Amino acid sequence: MSAASLxxxxxxxxxxxxxxxxxxxxxxxxNAMTGMNxxxxxxxxxxxxxxxxxxxxxxxxxxxxxxxxxxxFSAMSPDEAIARxxxxxxxxxxxxxxxxxxxLDGSALHRSLGLLATVLQEGLPTAxxxxxxxxxxxxxxxxDTLKLSRALGVPVFGVVGHKGTGVAxxxxxxxxxxxxPRPVVAAPLESAVARAAWSDTVxxxxxxxxxxENRLSRRIxxxxxxxxxxxxxxxxxxxxxxxxxxxxxxxxxxxxxxxCSGFGAWIESWAPAxxxxxxxxxxVVEGVGGVLVFLPQIMILFFLINLLEAVGYMARAAFxxxxxxxxxxxxGRSFVALLSCHACAVPGIMATRSIPSESDRxxxxxxxxxxxxxxRLPVYTLLIAAFVPERAFWGPLGIQGLILFxxxxxxxxxxxxxxxxxxxxxxxxxxxxxxxxxxxxxxPTFRNVFLSMWHRxxxxxxxxxxxxxxxxxxxxxxxxxxxxxxxxGVPAAVAxxxxxxxxxxxxxxxxxxxxxxxxxxxWRINIGVIASLAAREVVISTLAQIYGVESxxxxxxxxxxxxxxxxxxxxxxxxxxxxMALIAFFVFALQCISTLAIMRRETETWKWxxxxxxxxxxxxxxxxxxxxxxxxxxxx
Amino acid sequence: MSTDALTLDRLARMxxxxxxxxxxxxxxxxxxxxxxxxxxxxxxxxxxxxxxLGDPIAFSIRETVLCLRREDARRIFVKxxxx
Numbered sequence: 001m002s003a004a005s006l007x008x009x010x011x012x013x014x015x016x017x018x019x020x021x022x023x024x025x026x027x028x029x030x031n032a033m034t035g036m037n038x039x040x041x042x043x044x045x046x047x048x049x050x051x052x053x054x055x056x057x058x059x060x061x062x063x064x065x066x067x068x069x070x071x072x073f074s075a076m077s078p079d080e081a082i083a084r085x086x087x088x089x090x091x092x093x094x095x096x097x098x099x100x101x102x103x104l105d106g107s108a109l110h111r112s113l114g115l116l117a118t119v120l121q122e123g124l125p126t127a128x129x130x131x132x133x134x135x136x137x138x139x140x141x142x143x144d145t146l147k148l149s150r151a152l153g154v155p156v157f158g159v160v161g162h163k164g165t166g167v168a169x170x171x172x173x174x175x176x177x178x179x180x181p182r183p184v185v186a187a188p189l190e191s192a193v194a195r196a197a198w199s200d201t202v203x204x205x206x207x208x209x210x211x212x213e214n215r216l217s218r219r220i221x222x223x224x225x226x227x228x229x230x231x232x233x234x235x236x237x238x239x240x241x242x243x244x245x246x247x248x249x250x251x252x253x254x255x256x257x258x259x260c261s262g263f264g265a266w267i268e269s270w271a272p273a274x275x276x277x278x279x280x281x282x283x284v285v286e287g288v289g290g291v292l293v294f295l296p297q298i299m300i301l302f303f304l305i306n307l308l309e310a311v312g313y314m315a316r317a318a319f320x321x322x323x324x325x326x327x328x329x330x331x332g333r334s335f336v337a338l339l340s341c342h343a344c345a346v347p348g349i350m351a352t353r354s355i356p357s358e359s360d361r362x363x364x365x366x367x368x369x370x371x372x373x374x375x376r377l378p379v380y381t382l383l384i385a386a387f388v389p390e391r392a393f394w395g396p397l398g399i400q401g402l403i404l405f406x407x408x409x410x411x412x413x414x415x416x417x418x419x420x421x422x423x424x425x426x427x428x429x430x431x432x433x434x435x436x437x438x439x440x441x442x443x444p445t446f447r448n449v450f451l452s453m454w455h456r457x458x459x460x461x462x463x464x465x466x467x468x469x470x471x472x473x474x475x476x477x478x479x480x481x482x483x484x485x486x487x488x489g490v491p492a493a494v495a496x497x498x499x500x501x502x503x504x505x506x507x508x509x510x511x512x513x514x515x516x517x518x519x520x521x522x523w524r525i526n527i528g529v530i531a532s533l534a535a536r537e538v539v540i541s542t543l544a545q546i547y548g549v550e551s552x553x554x555x556x557x558x559x560x561x562x563x564x565x566x567x568x569x570x571x572x573x574x575x576x577x578x579x580m581a582l583i584a585f586f587v588f589a590l591q592c593i594s595t596l597a598i599m600r601r602e603t604e605t606w607k608w609x610x611x612x613x614x615x616x617x618x619x620x621x622x623x624x625x626x627x628x629x630x631x632x633x634x635x636x
Numbered sequence: 637m638s639t640d641a642l643t644l645d646r647l648a649r650m651x652x653x654x655x656x657x658x659x660x661x662x663x664x665x666x667x668x669x670x671x672x673x674x675x676x677x678x679x680x681x682x683x684x685x686x687x688x689l690g691d692p693i694a695f696s697i698r699e700t701v702l703c704l705r706r707e708d709a710r711r712i713f714v715k716x717x718x719x
Contacts, residue, residue, distance in 0.1 A: 072672030074665065108700045111674045192671030213696075225685040225694070319703050323689040326705075433666040433708050435673060438694060438701040 002039040004054045008063035015063045015095070016055075016177045019087060019119055020103030021112060022069035023439040025131035028161035029103060030066040031451050033171060038064075040455040043093045045604055047358065048079045050093070060175040065097060071111075072192075073118050078358050087122055099125040099177035101170070104156075106132035106143065107214075107440055109207065113199035117189045120152070125180035127155045129170050134160045135440065141210030148206045153183050162445040217312075217440040224316050234320050237313065238339055245301050245343035246374065252296030260289030278480065287472040290535065291465040294346050294594065298460055301340055301347040302453040309354065310444035315436060322434075328416040329423025331357065331434065334364040338415060341371035342408075345595045346464070349602055350456060363419050365599055366612050369590045370415035372408045375536035379586055380407055382540050386561040387579040407587065414588070460598070467597035472534045475593075478505040479531060479542075500546050505530050519585065519624035520578035520632065529585070536591050539582075543573070577631035584627040589620035642716060645693065645709035647683040653714035655679045662711040674698055675712060 008015060020026040030038070034053025043050045051066040067086060068079035082091065089096030102119055105112040120126060128149075136143055149156040155173060159166040173180075189195045223229055264281040271277040308314045318332025325334050333355045341348030345368045352368075355361040372380075384400050391399050481504055490498075500506055509526035516526055524546045532539035544560055564573035574582075590596065590613045599609040647653055655677050658667050674697045675681070684701065685694040692703045 072669065074668035074672050110698050111672075111700060114672060114674075192668065193676055196676050221685065225687075227686075227688065231688055319685075319687050319692060319694065322703075323687055323691045326691070433669060434692065434705045435669070435708075436692070436703040437673075438703060 002041065002050070002052050004034075004037065004039065004052045004063045007054060007061070011061065013061050013063050014098040014178050015065050016099045016101050016174050017065045017067050017086065017097035018101050018103060019067055019083070019115075020069060021071050021105060021108070021115060023437060024069065024103045024105035024108075024112065025159070025161045026066065026069065026103045027448055027452075028445050029101075029129060029131070029159065029167070029170065030064060031445075031447055032161070032164065032167045033064050033174060038451075040459065042604055043082060046078060046082070047353075047361065047602065047604055048082050049353070055171065055174055057171045057175045062175045062177060064174070065094070070115070072115055077356055079356070087119065087124075097124065099127070099180055101174060101177070102126060102128045104128050104130045106130055107135045108437075109143075109203065110196065110199050113202060114192065114195045116152075117185070117195040117198050120154075120183040120185050121188065123182050123184075125178060126183050127157070127173055127177070127180045128152065129166075130156055130158050131161055133158045133166075134163070135214070136210060139210030139212045139214060142208040144206040146206075148202070151202045151205050154181055162443060214440045220441055221316070221438070224313070225319065230316075230320055234317055237308070237317065238336070241301075241304055241308075241336070242339055242342060244304055245297050245340060245347070249297040249300050249343065252300075253293050256293050256296065257289060260285060260292070264289075275483075282480070283473040283476045284469075286476070287469045288465075290472050290594070291461060291468045294344065294460065295457055297344050298347045298350065299453055299457055301343070301351065302456045303449060305336065305340075305351060305354070306449040306452045307444055310442065310449055312439050312441045314354070315438050318436060319438065328420040329360075330364055330416075330419050331355065331360050332436070334360060337364050338368060338371055338412075341368045341373060344373050344375070345369050345371065345592065346460070346598045349595065349598050350460065352602065362603065362608065363422050365602060366422060366608065367415040367418045369592070369595055369612065369616065370411050370418060370588070372411040372587075373536075373592075375592070376586055378537045379532075379539060380404060380583060382557055382561065383579045383583050386558045387574070387576045407583070410587065459601070463601040464594065464597040467600060468594050471593040471597070475505075475531065475534045478508070479503050479527075496545050500527060500542070515621075516624075518629065519581045519621065520575075520628035521581070521624070522573075524573065525578070525582065529591070532591050533593055535594075536586060539586075577628045580631055581624040581628035584623040585620045587620070588616050588623050590616040641713050643710050644681065644683075644695070644704070644712040644714050645706045647681075647714065647716075649683055649686070652680060652682045652717045654717055655681060656713040656715055658713070659711040666708065670704075670708070670712070673702055674700060675702075680717065681714065 007013065018026050018030055030051065030053070033055045037056070038051065038053030041050050042048065048068060053064050053066075055062045055064050065086075067083040070080040070083045073084050082093065085091035086094045086097065087100065100119060100122070102116050104116060116128070130143065130145060130148070133143070143158075145156045145158045157166055157170045157173065159170060161167075189198055224233055264285040267281050267285065268277065271280070305314070308317070314333070314336070317336065320332070321335040322332035325331050334352070337348050337351040337355070339348075340351050348368050348371070349365050352361045352364045355364060381404065384403055388400050388403055479500060482502065483499070505527050506523070508530060509523040512526055513521075513523045516529075521529070524543065527546060528539040528542040531542040540557055540561075543564075544557060561574055561579070565571060596609040596613060599612060600606055603609070642653070644653075644655075655675055657677055658670075679697060682696045683693060684696055687693070687703075690706065692705045693709055694701055694703045695709075696702075
């Protein structure tokens, strides 16, 4: 339950539901009404967002419930089904609202009135906020709100959301919502045709249709959706998005990691050495740092996505990418989500929320981890640098670079193939036909963009953090216990190595050795794999620790990989087939508790993350074994 | 209706037409949703943009712009409106 609903219960406040179609300006009004007093969560057990908040005005309060946008009471997605049930009073999640504030989209009047006709028949106290009024007048049209109000029998407020015009009147009215009239509709309007006829009658009195089309939007679209320019612009925008999360987030993430390590170092400086200190520094601080480090990427990505959505470009991008995505059972908006995964699957998976179809949303989430993320990159580059010869392949292209690029491509191909398979088997199609509105281009309301970004960040930290933190602490415990005998004469690096070898993780590593032996992994590599569940890039540094190598810098690690040998048998730690098997493993495996945590959060169940972990784990094992067995037989 | 009646997907770029009705075999749930979106008999539509590879197609329907896939547009009968 949200704070607003608890307060509403206690103080017997009225709940005013905001009802409207997508893109009608409902969110702008909701933000204006509730400001920071709002909460975004999920309805229990489903992936539909619950948004409510508290409106405080002149000493009076009301609970504002922002229902998911819907186009009608017909053919449903889970979001629309829940909105309809709540309005009808048939929902298990919510009591019937005390009043309805209907958001009538001025830029889509006929269509909006169709929905209004349906809602009026529910007979709840109703008022209407007419948005996008400026777009009507800019095109030479006019709508008389007084006459409209008389025709409908309910109050009508004209609003220009991004300028704030008319909002004050809406706020004043909303705290008094229970006094709104219950509409009486003359005849039941059962069919769309009947509703359309009714809309025409209503508008006849008060509406002068605009003479011009939305010239600017149309002209921009001629360019943006041009057969040649369209895809070019699309690639530029996507490239920009990609660069932003890859490049800009980088320094911020380093800043964050630096701050956390600094904090940890500070604690180490004054706290007495021993278990509690280690627990706090390595368990808690590093664990929390492991959650917070995602924030710059999440915030940058969602700022840009929300901006593109608010301006109206996202719909165009989905339009352009749709056919390609459709081949593998996905749709237009999946493209952006999957592209973002190249930086990190966590914000990418969060971005699937914008996909209206639940089955498409699920499919996108389940294949997202195949995209090569920035954590896999150091693993790949180190292993390639250590074991792939630095030969030129074709002109300036070297084999090393080619293999790396190939891995990126392979990740995308695997994701698409997996999606195709899922579409044919487990995640069958949705009952909705495909349709998408291209809203007019609009100047973004920055408050919406920032609030939405803020919610994403908050949700991530609280819900995903709730899983990531305990999981990383558990991993630390597995690596740090049982404690090895403290031997003062031994250098720190060797002591660290011994510690890892006899920890629980070490024992697990030896225990699963038979399973991974066909892939050429020994128990040391197994420990690395276990440790990398926290973060993929950790596998290399864990291996370094096991071999007692102090080195932090890359060349040192590359050397270590090439030269390290098992002290007992003299067998090299890694050779070319083993290195490629390890790469193959990382290509497929879902080695990331953060990804599992965010999947859990977005799907509201452990079933799907477990499924993804399982099927990817099996594929990873098969690939690693195949790579090792094949490559060790060839003379490379 | 004859099989070579004009359907929404066969309009030329920028061509205007009036909606006549739906293929009776078109699933009712889908038809209802399209009707809610404004695709009703006697409504004027105009074909605007086509996505790369031919699908989906953007139409203007009264004041709004709606994108549909070919497979659905093919089930909506229209009559061309000569300028």
